[in-house]
Amino acid sequence: MATALRRLAKCSVSARLLSFAGHSRGRRGHFARPCTVVAQRNFSSASTMTVDLDSSTGIAVMKLHSPPVNSLSLDFLTEIAISLEKLEMNKGCRGVVVTSALPKIFSAGLDILEMYGKSPERCGEFWRAVQEMWLKFYSSRLVTVAAINGSSPAGGCLLSMTCDYRIMADNPRYSIGLNETQLGIVAPFWFKDTMVNTVGHRTAEIALQLGLLYSPQDALKIGMVDELVPEEKLVSTATEAMARWFAIPDHARQITKSAMRKPTIDKLLSARETDISNFVSFITKDSIQKSLKLYLENLRKKKA
Numbered sequence: 001m002a003t004a005l006r007r008l009a010k011c012s013v014s015a016r017l018l019s020f021a022g023h024s025r026g027r028r029g030h031f032a033r034p035c036t037v038v039a040q041r042n043f044s045s046a047s048t049m050t051v052d053l054d055s056s057t058g059i060a061v062m063k064l065h066s067p068p069v070n071s072l073s074l075d076f077l078t079e080i081a082i083s084l085e086k087l088e089m090n091k092g093c094r095g096v097v098v099t100s101a102l103p104k105i106f107s108a109g110l111d112i113l114e115m116y117g118k119s120p121e122r123c124g125e126f127w128r129a130v131q132e133m134w135l136k137f138y139s140s141r142l143v144t145v146a147a148i149n150g151s152s153p154a155g156g157c158l159l160s161m162t163c164d165y166r167i168m169a170d171n172p173r174y175s176i177g178l179n180e181t182q183l184g185i186v187a188p189f190w191f192k193d194t195m196v197n198t199v200g201h202r203t204a205e206i207a208l209q210l211g212l213l214y215s216p217q218d219a220l221k222i223g224m225v226d227e228l229v230p231e232e233k234l235v236s237t238a239t240e241a242m243a244r245w246f247a248i249p250d251h252a253r254q255i256t257k258s259a260m261r262k263p264t265i266d267k268l269l270s271a272r273e274t275d276i277s278n279f280v281s282f283i284t285k286d287s288i289q290k291s292l293k294l295y296l297e298n299l300r301k302k303k304a
């Protein structure tokens, strides 16, 4: 099932950029259920998320639910990408709010277990899925709003930065940022580009080199998030924010979005295979595997 989903994801890459002009078409193993889009409401692709589309507003809410921490594994990434693609294909959908169904965590980022002790082939497949998720969100014709209701390190921060607008719960216990260097790994160029496009070059330079994780208040100050609200108001504020974007004619907004993002997207599209082989050779190095092992041990020790 998961393999079939991944194949479907691969097949749809070439059609992606068409979606800008409004011509869009659009785990954990044993939990998977068949992926059928049921009418316009309340469909889900698997038990790792729910996707509810309100046909009266055109707003879908995608709630990520992959315990314990919504870490982005190969299967989960594939499911997220396919769910977005289904919404893209649905003419009744104009926007999506991405949030977490788990308490205190939006997403812990890429699943470190996908990068530790895996074969080069598997690492390559994983990285393609990371690229695919980023490409789908960054180039989406839909208005995308991240309702960040918990911590969001690394890949979790990246997912939120692919959205058009970010609202975070105002809770000082949560943090957000690209902390890759703290793990001894390097954010690839398109993570870096997304960060630069969000917060500007100088702030990105400091944030990336130091692998900084920001409190919601600090994230607001640097422009990593656009708004802070009490947690209970997060999804309602996100749907209200959507109204401002819906007030703009879709074609004008979509073409503008494309103009802003296309150079960054094209940069990855033209270097996709090289980026995969760079990732595989970097992540499978003994020294990097040792760093990841240590990081995983520390994560586990923290709990003990």
Ligand SMILES: CCCCCCCCCC/C=C/CC(=O)SCCNC(=O)CCNC(=O)[C@H](O)C(C)(C)COP(=O)(O)OP(=O)(O)OC[C@H]1O[C@@H](n2cnc3c(N)ncnc32)[C@H](O)[C@@H]1OP(=O)(O)O
Binding pocket: 068, 069, 071, 104, 105, 107, 108, 109, 110, 111, 112, 113, 151, 153, 154, 155, 156, 179, 180, 183, 185, 186, 187, 188, 278, 279, 282, 283, 296, 299, 300, 302, 303
């Ligand atoms: C030359 C250049 C070429 C290019 C090279 C490219 C290089 C690669 C770049 C890849 C970039 C990576 C981006 C990433 O996303 S890496 C992941 C980064 N994520 C983190 O650092 C987050 C780590 N987790 C936490 O900080 C905390 O878990 C939390 C999210 C704040 C939640 O805290 P908590 O106290 O509520 O939960 P905790 O007890 O810590 O965790 C519960 C269990 O979940 C496991 N876990 C946590 N995070 C991850 C993860 N990201 N992947 C896998 N597993 C994770 C944790 O170990 C616990 O497991 P267990 O119950 O102990 O077994």
